[in-house]
Amino acid sequence: METKPSTLLSVRDLRVEYLTPTGPVCAVDGVSFDIGRGEVLGLAGESGSGKSTVAQAILRILRPPAVITGGQVLFEGEDILAMNEARLRELRWRKVSLVFQSAMNSLNPILTIGEQIVDAIEAHQKVKRSDAIDRAVYLLKLVGIDSSRLTSYPHQLSGGMRQRVVIAIALALEPPLMLMDEPTTALDVVVQKEILHQVAELKDKLGFSILFITHDLSLILEFSTRIAVLYAGKLMEMAPAQQLFHAPRHPYTKGLLGSVPSVRGPRRKLVGIPGSPPDMRKLPTGCRFHPRCPSAVDRCRGDMPVLRELGPNHIDACHLDAP
Numbered sequence: 001m002e003t004k005p006s007t008l009l010s011v012r013d014l015r016v017e018y019l020t021p022t023g024p025v026c027a028v029d030g031v032s033f034d035i036g037r038g039e040v041l042g043l044a045g046e047s048g049s050g051k052s053t054v055a056q057a058i059l060r061i062l063r064p065p066a067v068i069t070g071g072q073v074l075f076e077g078e079d080i081l082a083m084n085e086a087r088l089r090e091l092r093w094r095k096v097s098l099v100f101q102s103a104m105n106s107l108n109p110i111l112t113i114g115e116q117i118v119d120a121i122e123a124h125q126k127v128k129r130s131d132a133i134d135r136a137v138y139l140l141k142l143v144g145i146d147s148s149r150l151t152s153y154p155h156q157l158s159g160g161m162r163q164r165v166v167i168a169i170a171l172a173l174e175p176p177l178m179l180m181d182e183p184t185t186a187l188d189v190v191v192q193k194e195i196l197h198q199v200a201e202l203k204d205k206l207g208f209s210i211l212f213i214t215h216d217l218s219l220i221l222e223f224s225t226r227i228a229v230l231y232a233g234k235l236m237e238m239a240p241a242q243q244l245f246h247a248p249r250h251p252y253t254k255g256l257l258g259s260v261p262s263v264r265g266p267r268r269k270l271v272g273i274p275g276s277p278p279d280m281r282k283l284p285t286g287c288r289f290h291p292r293c294p295s296a297v298d299r300c301r302g303d304m305p306v307l308r309e310l311g312p313n314h315i316d317a318c319h320l321d322a323p
């Protein structure tokens, strides 16, 4: 399959298993999506749907018992899954960086934030110390932190500021792609939005792309260009954010949206989805969502639906209304 020239990352038929003592658990089962240049792709889905596993597979930082058992992850056309260690080291941080939820707690407590940003730059680039310091000042400014903070230690900063420092480090080498896995979840709502607005501005200014993962659908809707919905390791629906919000097709997506409080417009009753996601070791036959689906018919219990095209850029995996 050809990739479009504007495609930066193309995940094809990705499969990841956790080899547990009681047998393999397929946490990501044949997931495919593309991320275009300058695009924010939101990955949505309940806890355990496989979002973090996808992000970690892209950077090949999954730890045992996880094993990538199939697929391709093409970055600018080159398969990350086939790269040797040396090539991978070039890719990480320089081409693809990662910001995760507890990253702010992984800052070194005995080094100033300036030293940590400079170290991150020097670890990946041959630069003069004075240039690295200038760059650290520039990066801190980018994320809204005054350069006087260069000599502060992590414990002297608020959680929000620490997470901004982590984002500055992730941007240090101006990678074309940033993976953000629950980047603001540990922070209060106001700070979360402030940081995400700032990241969106930086994205527009610097032109990088983002894979944005959070269980918070309202944040995904606000900050993503397109959204992919995962359920029990399977891609259920993918569409531009506005379309997914106004015209969702998959009953799972409708259920997720039904549990998001509306900020604008009339107040509506929150519905939610009854039950909980399946035990990944005992997956239901047919559509994995059928035991919780209000619209399930016999076919849903027997046949696994395949992805179908509903319109430009809109796909889902559902038997209902199937042609």
Ligand SMILES: Nc1ncnc2c1ncn2[C@@H]1O[C@H](COP(=O)(O)OP(=O)(O)OP(=O)(O)O)[C@@H](O)[C@H]1O
Pocket: 018, 020, 025, 027, 045, 046, 047, 048, 049, 050, 051, 052, 053, 054, 064, 065, 215, 280
């Ligand atoms: N160490 C592990 N051993 C066995 N199975 C695992 C392990 N880690 C994850 N899994 C399985 O992989 C599935 C996907 O986990 P993952 O963390 O990717 O989901 P997620 O959507 O990111 O959830 P969350 O929002 O809670 O982080 C889980 O449902 C679980 O069955």
